[in-house]
Amino acid sequence: MIGLSFYLTYLIWVSPASHETSLEESLGNNRTEETSLKTKEEVFLPLKLRYQKEDTNQETQNEALLKAIQKELHQTTYSEGEVTTYSKQSDYQRATTMTSGMELFYAFSFPFNTYLELFDLSIPLVDDQEKTAAFSSVQVDFEEEKIRFLNNQELTVVEATLEDNLSNFSSEIEYANVKWVPLEKTRTFLENHYLTKDTLELKKYSYISSTQPYTMFRDAFFSNPKSVRSNSSVFDTYLYEGGNSLTIKQDQEIIQFQGQANTTRPFDIFLTSFDSIKKIGASYGSTRVIDQLDNAIDYRTFVEGFPIFGENHEAQIAFDFKESNESSAVRVTIQANLNSLQIPIPSEESVVLPSSQEVIETLYYKGLDTTLVESLLIGYQWKNLEDTGVVDLIPNWYIKYDNQWYRYEALFQLLAEEEEEAPNGF
Template identity: 40%
Template sequence: MKYSKYILWIGLAFMIALSFYLSYLIWASPANKDQSLVEETEDSQTQDQQEIIAASEVFLPLKTVYLNDDNAQASNTESLLEDLQTNIAQSTFGSLDVQSYNSDEGLVEQMELSQGIEMDYAASFPLESYNDFFDMDLPIEGNEEENFTFQIIQVDFERDQIRFINKDEQLIATADIQSSLADVQDVLKEDSIDWYDVVKDEQLDYFTYFNEEPVKLRKFSYIASSRPYTVFRDSFFTNPNNLRSNEDTEDLNIYDGSESMVIAPDDQTVDFQGAISQDENFDKYTDSYQYIRNLGTSYGSIRFLDSMQNTIDYHIFVEGFPVFSDNDEGKFSVDFSEAGQDSQRSVEIQANLNMIQVPIPSDSEVEVPSGRTVLEDLYYVGADSDKISDLVVGYHWENIEDTGVVDLEPNWYVQYDDTWYNSEDLMQHLQESED
């Protein structure tokens, strides 16, 4: 018994010491780690290359709104969006009919929906790409339909129709759904969906549903790390096995003929320069996806957020919401431009090696104000309604100094004059402009 007591105390002391050591590894090591660039083993390269992201995951709409008579609820749950898209894609469609309207009021009147769902994008999306990415069987024929873009999808349960709405050009493309919508309706009844009540206020915005009351969303904390640069090398280069590098400078420069990549160790930024064949089949969505698809699941959920001119922006998403960062962590920007040669188009990809990796358990929540309130406040300080393209809830990436920890806090983000702003920062900017 006497020896057992000593053994017990020794074991307890060992467990306490081990606990302190593991805590040190988690908290101290990321903060004090060398900012040098990291390579990975051949085994992990092979594994990453096999984990290709499907286009149907990358190009999901941002959210869905479920309309049931006078009740409107919204959800950003990714599994719901995936299931809805899968079931819609299995439907049989009649021919498309494109109609134009002379005003927003006329367009909104044709969009009235009492039983059905509405899904939206933050940027205009090509109908032809949507048809391909989700393996649908829409009968797209003729130049008008092939070039049609939209921001909103509606599935009308009463009329058995699917509608694609271009709110900028006041167009609607409509097709009858000739198969049952029972599977789509059943998905909406699953218990695992996080719904929140929404309303539409046409005095503020004709097309957007907002949460009328503040909602509480989880605040997340993660231990951050840097992905090996070889993940980007193997994803972006045409022939990653035949490259040269220049390590005589502070930055790492990898190149091969017309392709090059510069990695800066201080801020972990990646800048890839390349070229693609310039032909009549160029599509910035499809061509940019060819680079993003090979990143695999290393970054979690990577999804399309917006597009401006010839630039496509992809972001990591957490719990169905996009992540924004002051240093563009978690963002992948793909830009196409003329290369000065008839047969080629230049490509530039900007990204960051930093990523969120190990979640830190927390029950902390943040109250997000109603979208209606945010929009009213923006107009009050002088925001131009013509410059507001979209308003979404996103997570702000905040690096906690000297800890290696990243906090993700939910905020409203506004796409204003082709730039994404935290709503509070935009309000301050507008107020200072007035002064």
């Protein structure tokens, strides 16, 4: 009944007439909203954490615990870091195997130097190798009191000694109010990966969504928001200032910014994109980086520690940078969606997901190339309920495969189509 009450109230306010008025008013508002800036620590959090205690492994995507662990990493003192690149997979595995500790995961290759700056970590550099080193996971070995930044593709490890007591790390983990998911290390399909072995039951969420005022994006993307001029057509609204422009497609509720990247320092894709992301208002939700490749970087809204995936840039702010031919300036294209989640609708529905081990096994027998699997995590699918303004968030497995994120069923369908197209005998 509470959910129905929210829903009926919402329909009154978003009837066609009131929606049109609201949109016109928001587009005519040139005042800058005062919002608290997002911090680097929340925007660049790892995606998940694995905790190992002897032969027991478990993982979580809990945002509060990830923040607490990242805070402890910031407050810890480290010895000089050393870089080692292994020529054999077996040697790399031996060097990175631990019996007690934790591992924090990203779904992309994170430059080591940039990571230190973003999280204000003080790990003295031994040589220039660290300046070009990159990693996809951070391992803290409780027994050997080491921190390791691991690059599984290049078999490279940046290692330093933790010079403080590690009890704070284990205390944060042991006493965290977290629903842990048991893991098993596999030796088939995805060798040496940790996968869930049991089915998982996760909540299904429903929200009333609303259209954000364009001023939030104007103030985040333009270097001089007060100098921005506007021009409207029947379907679109255009904002421009100098060589920068923001197009608001009202029918699709998509925005696209094109212009010069705002930066006062040498170009760094993480730091430069963060200059815009940090200004996005709190009403847009918890915004965190999920992916980065070449000149593109992708930020998404998270709910309860899980990323949201939509088909029309919902819950996404995507940056694409390129060098300008006319000058040394860097050009950028940014795409996002005006809609954001606002009022939760109480729901007792849940969805049962297969284990990640079953997911990988099923995809493997459908033709999955396991060498192209980069990451596997639980996310939520953004599903608009037509003509209601209500959004269902449905949990599912998401796989980063060959540099793209796929919902489990979508990847299965892609592999099935490739199987049908393949010549007989291959």
